Amino acid sequence: MPFDPAFASIFPRTANVAAGRLSIGGCDAQELTREFGSPLYVFDETELRETCREYVAAFSSRYRETTITYASKAYLSRWMAALAREEGIGLDVVSGGELSVAMAAGFPAERCHFHGNNKAEDELHEAVDAGIGRIIVDNFGELELVAAVARARGRRQPIILRLSPGVDAHTHAKTTTGTLDTKFGLPISTGAAGQAVVDALRTDGVELVGLHCHLGSPLFSLEPYDEANAVMLAFAAEMRAKHGFELREYSPGGGFASQYVRERPAPPVDAYAEAIASSFLRRCRDHDLPPPRLFVEPGRSLVARAGVALYTVGARKEVEGLRTWVSVDGGMADNIRPAIYDAKYEAVVVNRADDEASETVTIAGKYCESGDLLVKDARLPRTQPGDVIALPASGAYNLSMASNYNMALKPAVVVVRDGRGRLIRRRETYADLLTTDVWGE
Numbered sequence: 001m002p003f004d005p006a007f008a009s010i011f012p013r014t015a016n017v018a019a020g021r022l023s024i025g026g027c028d029a030q031e032l033t034r035e036f037g038s039p040l041y042v043f044d045e046t047e048l049r050e051t052c053r054e055y056v057a058a059f060s061s062r063y064r065e066t067t068i069t070y071a072s073k074a075y076l077s078r079w080m081a082a083l084a085r086e087e088g089i090g091l092d093v094v095s096g097g098e099l100s101v102a103m104a105a106g107f108p109a110e111r112c113h114f115h116g117n118n119k120a121e122d123e124l125h126e127a128v129d130a131g132i133g134r135i136i137v138d139n140f141g142e143l144e145l146v147a148a149v150a151r152a153r154g155r156r157q158p159i160i161l162r163l164s165p166g167v168d169a170h171t172h173a174k175t176t177t178g179t180l181d182t183k184f185g186l187p188i189s190t191g192a193a194g195q196a197v198v199d200a201l202r203t204d205g206v207e208l209v210g211l212h213c214h215l216g217s218p219l220f221s222l223e224p225y226d227e228a229n230a231v232m233l234a235f236a237a238e239m240r241a242k243h244g245f246e247l248r249e250y251s252p253g254g255g256f257a258s259q260y261v262r263e264r265p266a267p268p269v270d271a272y273a274e275a276i277a278s279s280f281l282r283r284c285r286d287h288d289l290p291p292p293r294l295f296v297e298p299g300r301s302l303v304a305r306a307g308v309a310l311y312t313v314g315a316r317k318e319v320e321g322l323r324t325w326v327s328v329d330g331g332m333a334d335n336i337r338p339a340i341y342d343a344k345y346e347a348v349v350v351n352r353a354d355d356e357a358s359e360t361v362t363i364a365g366k367y368c369e370s371g372d373l374l375v376k377d378a379r380l381p382r383t384q385p386g387d388v389i390a391l392p393a394s395g396a397y398n399l400s401m402a403s404n405y406n407m408a409l410k411p412a413v414v415v416v417r418d419g420r421g422r423l424i425r426r427r428e429t430y431a432d433l434l435t436t437d438v439w440g441e
């Protein structure tokens with residue numbers, strides 16, 4: 001059976017199968033593991049740049065005053081930050097650590113937005129000192145803290161308030177963030193958001209420039225964005241009428257879906273752009289609001305498809321009449337999503353990509369948890385130890401959530417383009433496991 005064409009929209013656009021072997025960015029996948037080791041994360045630079053350009057074009061063609069800011073918690077490295085800079089997009093950071101990596105790559109601080117529900121005072125100092133573009137204030141305590149930090153530095157920091165609009169995005173309970181019962185943001189319905197606008201307008205050291213919400217992830221339907229725009233822009237109009245607040249910047253967040261499995265395609269970028277931009281402009285018109293600058297914050301959907309995880313097959317266990325396990329050399333330490341979100345993936349044996357699927361197996365990781373599974377009930381050709389299995393759509397929230405559980409060594413990361421693979425993160429070594437262990441020194 002040839003490589004299923006339905007995989008084409010899950011793998012990077014450069015993926016190709018010839019003589020039964022899968023290549024990405026012109027590089028033979030199994031050869032990459034021979035050169036750089038296994039497990040291996042491969043990012044396709046062409047795919048990633050194409051997706052950045054799609055986002056910029058899709059939104060700015062519908063509303064010119066749009067800025068795409070990549071939510072870097074999905075995947076960040078100096079290479080990624082440099083690429084974002086080259087593509088003209090901004091960066092959302094949620095910690096001093098993410099900010100420090102962005103700065104180390106020479107990313108302009110004024111194009112960074114600092115999110116999070118409990119930023120530490122130190123982190124706020126670092127952000128203000130770096131000259132961060134916006135701080136997204138999540139709660140009353142943080143408003144005071146940001147103002148105090150900015151005043152101490154003789155600055156007036158531009159801020160945006162994160163609101164919780166009370167919109168249920170109907171996604172996984174662990175990734176829903178726009179409802180009333182969430183730790184994120186100032187609720188509109190309780191009056192907290194209104195009070196925060198009043199407080200922010202009166203507080204020295206901060207300049208309130210806009211409003212933000214983020215509903216959760218991944219959102220396969222478009223309606224929640226319109227619901228959120230309706231609530232948020234009505235609130236902005238109310239604040240203008242009551243307090244003279246002028247909305248200059250607005251963000252309905254990110255949360256765009258990406259495709260992980262054949263049976264669940266994600267809406268194209270254009271569909272999100274059309275839904276969000278048209279709803280945004282219509283709601284602004286309804287309230288007679290001059291349309292503010294629009295910030296759109298894709299994380300997952302910008303990087304997921306560009307990343308492919310490669311694992312090497314090891315042990316096999318058959319339980320008669322029940323299940324066959326095929327274990328690989330990675331698992332929950334590099335991809336915890338199946339364990340915590342029940343996330344689904346496709347799997348392709350890269351050196352037998354045209355072979356008929358002949359059995360149903362569960363692809364297990366190598367770590368000491370029964371929940372350490374990568375793919376349940378995968379249809380694969382019969383594999384041998386040494387075969388290499390690719391899991392596409394592994395670019396988002398895999399490496400950024402990776403751990404050293406079982407003292408696992410985090411995998412190497414390679415960027416492929418035009419038939420060449422370039423190492424951007426070396427595989428960890430045992431010595432790395434001891435670099436922060438200061439016992440006896």
Ligand SMILES: *Cc1c(COP(=O)(O)O)cnc(C)c1O
Nearest residue numbers: 071217254255256297298299300
């Ligand atoms: C995580 C996050 C995003 C991006 O979410 P994705 O689902 O990865 O697109 C955008 N905005 C904020 C504030 C976030 O916390």
